[in-house]
Amino acid sequence: MRYSGFKVIKEALTGHKGWRPAWRDPEPQSHYDIVIIGGGGHGLATAHYLAKIFGQKRIAVLEKGWIGGGNVGRNTTIIRSNYLLDGNEPFYEFSLKLWEGLEQDLNYNAMVSQRGIMNLIHSDAQRDAYIRRGNAMILNGADAEYMDADQIRKEYPFLNFDDARFPIKGGLAQRRGGTVRHDAVAWGYARSADSHGVDILQNCEVTGFRIENGKCLGVETSRGFIGAGRVGCAVAGSSGRLMSKAGMRLPIESHVLQAFVSEGLKPILPGVITFGAGHFYVSQSDKGGLVFGGDIDGYNSYAQRGNLPVVEDVCEGGMALMPMIGRARLLRMWGGIMDMSMDGSPIIDRTHIDGLYFNGGWCYGGFKATPASGYAFAHLLARDIPHPTATAYRFDRFETGHMIDEKGMGNQPNLH
Amino acid sequence: MIINHPLLGPRDSAEFTYLGDASLLNRPDPDTATPKDWHDYAYLRDNPAGLHRELWFHEGGDRSWLVVTRNTVTHEITKVELARDVARGLASDVAGMGTKRSGG
């Protein structure tokens, strides 16, 4: 069923009796050509591109709970391609281009909103660093714009420009960045994948791999054994737990990241802004809530809830940047489990086990990567060669010294 | 979270900074370790869901390193030791096995 304005009007006039479930609820088959583990944004996008672009058949997505219940439904929905390093920037710019055509591709309203993102600058050294980053972005075909404080004042007059400690001196803007309705990304990819014949199997937890003579033959699940020609793992924060069942240790730690939403307010914040002197970023959802967040809690966690010191830190950041936020009431907050890698960059690669492929290490920034991650993983699964924008995302980069460390923090995941 | 410091008693976790898995105490022997040993030591983690032994530094306190045993699913802390004592234990274990090792 195609969605359209005409269809919405017709259904409104006929009592909404013609809508059908957006995807099927099939029984697992005994064997698939390709099995994707994880029904988050990345797993579902992978299935969509495998079926639609790479012409693969007999594909299943296995999700232990319900699709969209993981990080894809927990994030603060920011998309952007403002990275510095060569290994990253072409990939994220490819992703932003896919976002720009996503709704037509999926025939689904994902509320992609290119409202712009502004990284604020508070010191001369930071200005140099951001201008360098902006130049790297432009060299890779992305858009970047340096703004001085007076220009920013016109768009965001309420910011704390003249703070004694951290005055706002300028900003790096990416106008094509913005936000996307996160749940709709999961649902849109799921609906499209399903329409191309992909089986989406919910309540189907992978509990082990069947590996013989160095080859992966399929997966043990809570709904029985499922054979597979190739298996792709895309379980984000559960990466360590899942891959340990294949005997693998990863260059990844799982950490909790919290997010916060205020009560609904009249439109006040046109785009996304990030504080450059503390860890705080904020945007306003279409329902009116201020959506904001900050740092990860900083210790290994699988708890999907955080602790109070980070709540305090995030609120202090908000007060320092835009004091008026203190008048808004906090409505709710939650946590998600991040797959924090050793250099802060992701992995899309084969494993040493034949037929077993891995996608993970997205840290707190994998939502914006969803389309390109799905596309690149589908490319790898279908053709067994990495997509041109994802060639740097290898497991062995920690052995060969080709780390992609945007922040230069080294092998300490809680600092990325 | 409250960390029950062996010398100072219960302290707010915000006084500490976190390093990671306590396996970082088992540094490979520089005389014999291969590049792969160093890679595995520096970059690979068990990352368990459940009990995890991990290094915390009491930066806002007595600047001691602790080995904290904590459940990564519930955040419950079940054991806190001075990293110094743990490292000495490791060194004597290894010494007992006849391997050259400088300890802590």
Ligand SMILES: Cc1cc2nc3c(=O)[nH]c(=O)nc-3n(C[C@H](O)[C@H](O)[C@H](O)COP(=O)(O)OP(=O)(O)OC[C@H]3O[C@@H](n4cnc5c(N)ncnc54)[C@H](O)[C@@H]3O)c2cc1C
């Ligand atoms: C609070 C918060 C804010 C964030 N903000 C941003 C942001 O503003 N911008 C941005 O780009 N990124 C952001 N992120 C990061 C982003 O959400 C993640 O990197 C991304 O969603 C991870 O990929 P995914 O969607 O595939 O993960 P998930 O949605 O977590 O999908 C993984 C799925 O695998 C399933 N699974 C796990 N184990 C198994 C198993 N054994 N068998 C079957 N299924 C299994 C899980 O149930 C889950 O549904 C944020 C994350 C959080 C938590």
